[in-house]
Amino acid sequence: MKSSIDPVQNLAELIACPSITPAEGGALTVLEAMLAPLGFSVERPTFGEDGTPDVENLYARRSGNGPHLMFAGHTDVVPVGDAAAWTYPPFSAAIHNGEMYGRGAVDMKGGIACFVAAVGRHLEKHGGLNGSISFVITGDEEGPSINGTGKLLDWAKAKGESWDAAVVGEPTNPEKMGDMMKIGRRGGLSGTIVVHGVQGHVAYPHLADNPIRGLVTLIESLLYPAFDNGTKDFQATNLEFTTIDVGNPAVNVIPAKATATFNIRFNDTWTDETLMAEIHNRLDKAAGRHKLRPGKMAPVNYELTWRNRVSHVFLTHDEKLIGTLTSAVEATTGKRPQLSTSGGTSDARFIKDYCPVVEFGLVGKTMHMVDERVAIADLETLTQIYERFIADFFA
Structure with a gap:
């Protein structure tokens, strides 16, 4: 048990594993x-699906009489990029000036290392738990997220598992430990617009129909006006176009097709159904505009395809979970964390369908970057927060 109570050693062992998703x-x-x-x-069940890589996951449980607490996270990491650009090899777990370097140091092997250490310390002091703790750990959070947490939870539920609360150890603090706890997330929705035109010579535009003109018209309709101004708990809905493709190598040819892909992060003003309807309505109205398409009477010929799965917006209201973890953070750091719904998506979007869930972990300033690293002092602080939370949750 001794080795498991040291978050620094735990993290070094995890970083040494090149678990690139x-x-x-x-x-x-x-x-x-x-x-x-x-x-x-x-x-350690493995899940697969046609067109996606098989993914190994881990479910671990220590049982006791009382509430069931889930700790969730992922051991997969994003690629290292240019390994030569790192100050230290990305899987070396090198320590310099009080920081440990390595891919996954904060996102999120560090959170896992600290929670294991916190459980180990609690058991060393108390000999047991007044309840159950389970680890729900996937290798598919940084990937498609198809063969990971969602299927792992379904698998566990089919075996009779249920949970009273969950903590996801993602890095939530912007600057310092104690800054922020995530109690919800905006939804996420992606789509691709394909505009079909008529190919032709640029000197004879009346004989062609430039799909780029139509695509620009449609893009503008999704960028303005704003979808909303935000709500009490969430920032404003935001849509970003992430790629525009024409695939035309010739400078004197009007292309036949133009494509654009977008992602929208939405708040609780919308459901996925109402937001999809709003986007369709905007595109249909814009398709009939002729400002950029003089002489073209027919509407823009477009197709809209929804991509991937929808991430639904959610907000956690569980007072025991939020209050207990908030108190543990404040008692350890002297700071009361901001309760936030900012940022992107996480596997909490799957867990919310099974039990109340919050997210709290390390400082995320270097996640996904070259020289990802974590302060050794922050590892100890997070371990102490988790240990206090475990004790109070099962008290």
Whole structure:
């Protein structure tokens, strides 16, 4: 049990595993070796689906009489980029000036390392738990998120598992430990617009129909006016176009087709159904505008395809979970964390369908960057927060 109570050693062992999504890379094996001596039963189901890579996941539980607390996270990491640009090799877990360097240091092997250490310390002091703790760990959070947490939760529920509360160890603090806790997330929706035109010579535009003109008209309709001004709990809905493609190498040819892909992060003003309807309505109205298409009477010929799965907006209201973790953060850091719904999506979007969920972890300033790193002092602080939270939650 001794090795598991040190978050620095735990993290170094996890960073050393090159678990670039969707590869397990040895990370789940290392985690299992940490949890088994703490009395956890460990299972590692693999899920797959046509067109996606198989992904190995981990479910570990230590059972007791009382409430069931879930800790959720992921051991997969994003690619390192240019490894030569790193100050230290990205899987070396090198320590310099009080910081540990490595891919996944904050996103989010660090959070896992700290929660394991917190559980180990609690068991060392108290000998047991007044309830159950489970680890729900995926290798598919940084990837498509198809063969990960969603299927792992379905699998566990089918085996009879249920949970009273969950903490996701994603890095939530913008600057310093204690800054922020995530109690909800905006929804996410992606789509692709394809405009079909008529190819022709640029000197004879009346014989062609330039799809770029039509695409620009449609794009403007989704960028203005704003979808909303935000709500009490959420920032304003925001749509961004992420790619525009024509695929035309010739400078004197009007192309036949133009494509644009967008992603929209939406608040609780909308459901996915009402937002899809709003987007369709805007595009249909814009398709009939002729400002950029003089002489063209027919509407813009477009297709809209929704991509991937919808991430639904949610907000957690559980007073025990939020209050207990907030108190643990304040008691450890002296700061009361801001309760926020900012940022992107996380696997909390799956967990919210099973139990109340919040997110709290390390400082995320270097996540996904070259020289991703974490302060050694922050690892100890987060471990202390988690340990206090565990004790208070099961008190």
